Amino acid sequence: MKVIQIDKSELEAGLGKLEKAFRLIGPVKEKGYHLFKTLDSGQKPDLDYMNTRLSARSILYPQSEVMFEFSLDKADEQYAILREPEKDSQPRAVIGIRPCDADAYAVVRRNFDTPEYKDPYWLKNFEATTLVGLACSTPCPTCFCTSAVSGPFSDKNLDIMLVDNGDHYLARIATEKGEKLAADAGWQRPAEGAENRIEDLKLAAEAKIQSEISTDNLANQSLNDLYEAEAAIWEPEAFACINCGTCTHACPTCWCFDVQDETYGKSGFRMRNWDSCMYPLFSLHASGHNPRGTKTARVRQRFMHKLKYYVDKFEQGIQCTGCGRCVRLCPVNIDIRRICNKMNSYDPETCSCAVTS
């Protein structure tokens, strides 16, 4: 893999050149918090940030997305026929995405890109996107990426990884997409011996991670035992939960959606909106029956999905990159780290968890 050096003073000029070929998306600060936005021409991404408040999920998978449009005008020969609307297929580049969010795309992809089913909306966005990541030199205290499926310097799902090295970035180019973007931006200066420097910075960053989870035993646990661990895990954990969708909306790896039709006069749209397993409506049947009718069942579903069903189905670790957003934002402190450790250490013989924090 090639490593180049980009002086911080060159970054802007390079981004300026990229504007022709790419729609640039980057972190900007609004009302005190960072979020990802399409940058205006000449606008600089704010790379001096910890992480965005909400995840980068919406870049590839907007909270509300139109899938089809249709006419309700009987005189229209296209009446009631679903048509796919023209969408923006222009190449785009995300500048400064954190490794945890990029690794989350790989997690979501396992669901949206399978041999049987391919989600055209997500995949088209994914294919059009070049990810220029920014390694985390100062992870948040609530980050636990190293023990989830990511890490502060994880670039397995980045096209280019920028590493802050004082007055310049070291940029490791991992893919052809990354090569092309660097060429378009005019970033070509090789950085000799930089791999060692990146390795040092990586070890330093990993040493700063303050919290970790244990996941080694999740795959061995019996699914039914965990499901039935009501007294040891689910009831005490679910008590405080208010069943809002903060955790699922903030999560980079949640992928559930709800399909809705809306009409405007004689035209209409079929759209999909993020849904949340925390909501009773999520699993309500047309008959009126709700198989997950209680709060405890819904809390269990969220954590069983991320930490057991996904683990068993894909055999690629947990459905969590350790970004810590749900831990930071949950209004009642439902902490996935605590629940994961409980699930991992649950003993069905004694119906108790060896680790409870």
Add this chain to the structure above:
Amino acid sequence: MKNLLEHMGIEPGRLHFSWISSAESTKFVEVAKQVTEATLALTSKEKKYMKTKPKVA
């Protein structure tokens, strides 16, 4: 409710309340006319209350 709607930026004069008995058909016509006139007088900005079509992402 009227207060809260107006607090959120709906102009005064858009929401009307009347007590009309089922026997007062003439009052009904009168009030309907007044409401229509009062509301039409405010219509220059009415578009903002309409839900707009979603942007294609």
Add this chain to the structure above:
Amino acid sequence: MTSYTDKIREISKRLLKEGKVDMVIGFAKGSVPMMHQPMFAGNAGDVDRFAWDGNCGINLANYVTDRKEKIGIVAKGCDARNLAVHIVENKISRDQLYIIGVPCTGMIDRHKITARVPGEIEALVEDEAGKTVTVSGAGFSETFDRADVLQENCALCMHRNPVIYDELIADEVPEQSEKEVDRYAAVRKVEEMSPDEKWAYFEDLLSDCIRCYACRNACPLCYCPTCFVDESKPQWVGKSVDPTDIRIFHFLRAYHCAGRCTDCGACVRSCPMGINVRALTKKLEKDCLENFGWEAGLTTDQRPPLDTFKPDDPEQFIK
């Protein structure tokens, strides 16, 4: 605050031991700063997890709705008012509750304090005198005057002492008076705007809303089995992030709280985006006070204003 914590544990242990209650609901220290977790203790062993300080801003009345047990509940001023509302609305009976009243000096605003420091907060310490709050994290440590970092609803609170209780854990704290605080300054500021300015103000206020419904779910008043936004047969409100639908949700939710809201601030506290949804409920509180002389949750023997009719109710708006 350690004395509060000790007292809460002591009373809870006694209640559980004497069999007066089946469970006690209170707060446990959270795994991250400023986020204490509502918890229940069903036996004396759990009681030692109870804690009390300025991070107990969630309203615990939310956790007793329709419960059947005998419940001991730790309640600050606003929680106790919401318990009174619950009793009036038959969501719990007074006999089921043993209210452990906590005289309150206000809760720390996690949004405000987060915005004032350069990094993520790793620790928060309140001094025993209740004057200052010190937060620290990687490379910073800052001390604030406690009064400056209170939740806005707490800074404007007129009922810091529980209005109904079975036992108080400490002496009452002095109440603030209308002379000291201007409860409705922010509401008046909006009232003075033109309709277009008001519209723009709320458009901006709600523009960050992600429809997670944390405000609704943290609210003890929002106990409807099915919220109007979750109705599906028929569906009343669109589900996307369309600003019109978001506005309808917030407007109607607020209106459902008219004459019932105690301004406990749980909605704002729980909002992941820090939206001040109290901008709507505070206006309703002001209107209820001005039109009906009513403040919610101060008594259990009067019906709320939107539930009753009096010949002298204001009705100038009906033509």
